[in-house]
Amino acid sequence: MGSYYINRTFFFDVHPPLGKMLIGLAGYLSGYDGTFLFQKPGDKYEHHNYMGMRGFCAFLGSLLVPFAYLIVLELSKSLPAALLTAALLTFDTGCLTLSQYILLDPILMFFIMAAMLSMVKYNSCANRPFSAPWWFWLSLTGVNLAGALGVKFVGLFIILQVGWNTISDLWHLFGDLSLSVVTVGKHLTARILCLIVLPLTLYTATYAVHFMVLNKSGPGDGFFSSAFQARLSGNNLHNASIPEHLAYGSVITVKNLRMAIGYLHSHRHLYPEGIGARQQQVTTYLHKDYNNLWIIKKHNTNADPLDPSLPVEFVRHGDIIRLEHKETSRNLHSHYHEAPLTRKHYQVTGYGINGTGDSNDFWRIEVVNRKFGNRIKVLRSRIRLIHLVTGCVLGSSGKVLPKWGWEQLEVTCTPYLKETLNSIWNVEDHINPKLPNISLDVLQPSFPEVLLESHMVMIRGNNGLKPKDNEFTSKPWHWPVNYQGLRFSGINDTDFRVYLLGNPVVWWLNLLSIALYLLLGSIIAVAVQRGAHLPAEVEGLTQVLLRGGGQLLLGWILHYFPFFLMGRILYFHHYFPAMLFSSMLTGILWDTLLRLWAWSLASSSLARGLYVVGNLSLLLGTAYSFYLFHPLAYGMVGPLAQDPRSPMAGLRWLESWDF
Numbered sequence: 001m002g003s004y005y006i007n008r009t010f011f012f013d014v015h016p017p018l019g020k021m022l023i024g025l026a027g028y029l030s031g032y033d034g035t036f037l038f039q040k041p042g043d044k045y046e047h048h049n050y051m052g053m054r055g056f057c058a059f060l061g062s063l064l065v066p067f068a069y070l071i072v073l074e075l076s077k078s079l080p081a082a083l084l085t086a087a088l089l090t091f092d093t094g095c096l097t098l099s100q101y102i103l104l105d106p107i108l109m110f111f112i113m114a115a116m117l118s119m120v121k122y123n124s125c126a127n128r129p130f131s132a133p134w135w136f137w138l139s140l141t142g143v144n145l146a147g148a149l150g151v152k153f154v155g156l157f158i159i160l161q162v163g164w165n166t167i168s169d170l171w172h173l174f175g176d177l178s179l180s181v182v183t184v185g186k187h188l189t190a191r192i193l194c195l196i197v198l199p200l201t202l203y204t205a206t207y208a209v210h211f212m213v214l215n216k217s218g219p220g221d222g223f224f225s226s227a228f229q230a231r232l233s234g235n236n237l238h239n240a241s242i243p244e245h246l247a248y249g250s251v252i253t254v255k256n257l258r259m260a261i262g263y264l265h266s267h268r269h270l271y272p273e274g275i276g277a278r279q280q281q282v283t284t285y286l287h288k289d290y291n292n293l294w295i296i297k298k299h300n301t302n303a304d305p306l307d308p309s310l311p312v313e314f315v316r317h318g319d320i321i322r323l324e325h326k327e328t329s330r331n332l333h334s335h336y337h338e339a340p341l342t343r344k345h346y347q348v349t350g351y352g353i354n355g356t357g358d359s360n361d362f363w364r365i366e367v368v369n370r371k372f373g374n375r376i377k378v379l380r381s382r383i384r385l386i387h388l389v390t391g392c393v394l395g396s397s398g399k400v401l402p403k404w405g406w407e408q409l410e411v412t413c414t415p416y417l418k419e420t421l422n423s424i425w426n427v428e429d430h431i432n433p434k435l436p437n438i439s440l441d442v443l444q445p446s447f448p449e450v451l452l453e454s455h456m457v458m459i460r461g462n463n464g465l466k467p468k469d470n471e472f473t474s475k476p477w478h479w480p481v482n483y484q485g486l487r488f489s490g491i492n493d494t495d496f497r498v499y500l501l502g503n504p505v506v507w508w509l510n511l512l513s514i515a516l517y518l519l520l521g522s523i524i525a526v527a528v529q530r531g532a533h534l535p536a537e538v539e540g541l542t543q544v545l546l547r548g549g550g551q552l553l554l555g556w557i558l559h560y561f562p563f564f565l566m567g568r569i570l571y572f573h574h575y576f577p578a579m580l581f582s583s584m585l586t587g588i589l590w591d592t593l594l595r596l597w598a599w600s601l602a603s604s605s606l607a608r609g610l611y612v613v614g615n616l617s618l619l620l621g622t623a624y625s626f627y628l629f630h631p632l633a634y635g636m637v638g639p640l641a642q643d644p645r646s647p648m649a650g651l652r653w654l655e656s657w658d659f
Contacts, residue, residue: 002027002053002102006034008213010232012220014461016203017210018150019104026056041489053102061099061106065089067113068580072587074120075548078595080615085587087619088510089580091626094502096633097488098576105573108151112158112577115144116555119162123169129187135194142194146202153462154577157558159199164554166191207451222262222286223457226255226428227379228450230440236288237379237428243435244442246296246315246376249305250432251326253292257382258421258460261396261409262286263428264294264332266325266350272404276337280330280350283408284396293326293429299362299388302355312434317367317374320388324355331361334387334394334413340405342397345412346390362388368424378430379440384423387413395423421460462568476563479575480514480582482507484656485632486572496635499659500572502579505625509618510579513586514556517549520589537599545592552588555581590618632659 004011005024013020027034030052036045065086073082089095099106122137141162148155173179173187217234230237243250254264265285270278285292297305298313299320305313315321323332330350339345351357367374368382376383385394392413399410414423445453478484482502490497524542528534534542559578563570594614598607628651639645641652641659648659 002032003034003036003038004218005213006032007216009216009218010214010220011218012223012457012461014458015104015152016150016206016458018147018206019107019152021206021210021213022107023053023056023102027053030055050102054100057102057106058099060110061095064095064099064106064109064113064580067110067117068584068587071113071117071120072548072584074117074124075551075584076544076588076591078544078588078591080594080611081587081591084590084615084618085584087622088506088583088586091622092503092506092579092583093626093629093633094500094507094576094579097498097500098573100633101488104151105576108148108155109577109580111144111147111151111155112559113580115141115148115158115162118144119165120551123165126169130190135190138190138194139198142196142198143202145195146199146206149199150203150206153458154559154574157562157577158555161551161555161558162195165551166195204451207454208447211447211450223461225257225379225445225453226426227445228453230379230444231450237440240440241437242378242430242440243432244378244438245435246378246381246427246430247305247432247435248296248298248313248315248321249434250296250315250430251293252296252427252431253429254294254323254425255428256284256396256422257424257426258396258398261398261422263289263292264394264411264425265289265292265408266328266330266332267291267406268328269404269406271340271347271349275340275404276347277335277349279333280325280328281405282332282348282350282411283401283405284411285408291325291327294332295324295326297322297324297355306432306434308434314375315365317365317370317376319365320362321365322355322357322361323363323385325350329354331355331357332363332385332394333357333361334390334392335360336390339397339410339412340401341399341410342412342414345397345414346387346392348394348411348413360387360389363394364388368419376427378427380426382424382426384419385425391415391417393417393423394425395420398422473569474572476560476570476575479572479578480507480511480560483654484572485659487658490635496637497659498635499632501629501632501657501659503622503625503629504653506583506622507579509622510582510586513589514553514582516593517545517553517585517589520593521546521549521553535599538596541592541595541599544588549585549588549592552581552585556585591615 001011001013001020002024005021006028031049032052036048036050068089069082069086072085073079076082118137118141122134122141125131125134125137128134145159145162148158170188170191173184215233217232217238221229221232221235226237229235230240232238246252256262262284266280266282269281271281296315299322303310328350331352333349333351334346337347339347352361364386365376366384366386367376368384387394390413392415395412395414397410397412400407401410474484482504485499485501488498488500524546556578559581560575563574594611598611601607601610631648636648636659638647641648643649652659
């Protein structure tokens with residue numbers, strides 16, 4: 001995708017553009033020419049300069065460690081807690097593996113952690129509102145929120161966290177009676193400007209750059225509307241001239257608005273025996289083809305509308321029409337026979353001889369959200385075709401027909417009249433010698449329309465993601481327990497085989513820490529609520545645990561639990577932002593536990609010794625576990641782990657680890 005930016009070729013992806021734009025920029029600045037194909041892992045780069053892109057992602061991934069250190073230091077004011085957190089991330093094989101490739105994940109995690117750091121920094125400036133540092137950190141939080149959302153939509157989770165922090169902050173200020181209403185209004189305005197207006201402006205600006213750079217036709221064209229495609233040089237609609245309004249006698253193509261459905265299509269092949277009526281097949285087809293051409297005619301006359309002696313008659317919203325297939329002269333037709341694949345939908349066929357059929361060929365053309373009598377615009381009008389006899393709506397199910405249907409997509413007439421993109425179409429090509437042509441430039445969508453369409457296409461694409469053949473997918477409950485990794489590269493004994501798996505010592509310590517935190521936090525909260533008197537030092541530690549740890553627990557919850565509600569395909573790498581928060585929580589929790597343990601001992605020298613030994617044990621334990629598991633990230637060679645001769649023998653602690 002970085003190559004597409006360098007070549008200015010339009011493409012489609014389910015994620016917002018910022019991450020890919022930054023990778024493309026890194027490649028461009030480091031001398032990469034955008035010609036490597038990136039077909040499969042293991043392909044040799046040869047002369048292609050890829051190091052700039054790899055180095056850029058690795059640099060952002062490496063910044064996660066100091067960011068986590070600074071966040072924990074700010075929340076706990078404890079150097080050992082910050083060092084332990086930094087060690088957990090430094091010695092995690094999973095974060096290392098993700099950061100060393102040209103991926104969106106290190107960029108996403110960079111912006112998430114940067115937003116979290118700037119948020120806790122501006123919280124620490126609360127006693128100096130409207131000072132230069134306060135404005136700086138507040139504005140930087142907004143910039144990082146735009147960055148996180150601009151890389152992937154899961155950046156929304158850190159926005160929710162910052163939003164919750166802002167609401168609670170404003171609620172506290174609202175209850176401070178020493179502040180005037182004007183001052184509270186200033187606080188509210190500052191947060192609206194820096195945390196809503198600024199991020200939205202930057203996020204929108206990334207799309208403006210995205211559309212400006214990608215101005216050439218490419219593999220993403222077919223996912224977007226005809227009007228959108230007219231913007232792209234090299235597309236057959238770019239700089240084209242066609243009649244603006246639909247008229248009887250026009251030769252047209254009709255395109256479905258749902259992503260990757262294509263054009264209304266027919267051919268001389270019939271539906272096979274036993275599949276509805278044995279009439280001509282009607283499908284949708286993704287590619288340009290003469291069999292996509294239809295002639296729009298009046299339902300009640302066979303007179304040639306292109307006869308020069310007859311006046312031009314425009315098609316209007318609510319008209320009853322016939323669509324005659326240009327190549328075969330059969331009419332678009334439906335009846336009560338069941339569709340080939342979709343139950344309770346009606347079959348759509350081509351019927352008649354030389355345009356003469358029956359009343360099942362009649363369709364009412366309607367423009368979405370228009371009044372009866374309005375003309376129909378090419379490209380811009382969103383139309384539905386209602387079958388006059390059965391009352392059903394022409395649509396495409398998106399299901400692939402068997403070989404008898406040439407593996408094109410099924411067209412049906414659905415009796416369910418609810419408006420969906422499957423049943424909404426637009427006219428793309430339009431030929432009528434009796435009408436003046438206009439340049440399609442005047443029909444091109446505005447920037448807000450393009451922005452809205454691109455988001456609708458991305459959301460549909462996200463929801464429609466399905467696993468590829470032999471692709472490893474996972475369930476959210478797998479992730480915190482490190483249940484199964486993901487093969488990154490290497491297919492035989494001689495290759496370096498890289499396997500994405502978290503350092504099990506770090507990940508299981510994180511999981512234990514979350515359980516301990518919930519238990520300890522509940523006990524402390526109940527004790528405080530019941531009025532228990534805590535010594536000053538213990539009270540300070542519990543405040544760190546409840547406030548600082550609470551923010552990190554909220555971050556883990558927001559970045560993990562929403563995946564249980566998602567219907568799309570999920571992968572192991574989706575957990576890594578949540579893992580960052582659990583590692584920071586682990587640092588604060590164990591530092592607090594060791595301090596409480598040391599405080600409970602009478603001897604100060606013994607307490608200090610135990611505190612130091614406890615921290616060193618955790619640091620050395622994670623470092624040693626990294627020594628054991630580092631080949632996962634840097635590459636394994638030799639037999640598989642279940643073979644006693646393998647260098648990884650004895651480290652396959654779970655049967656589900658297939659390295």
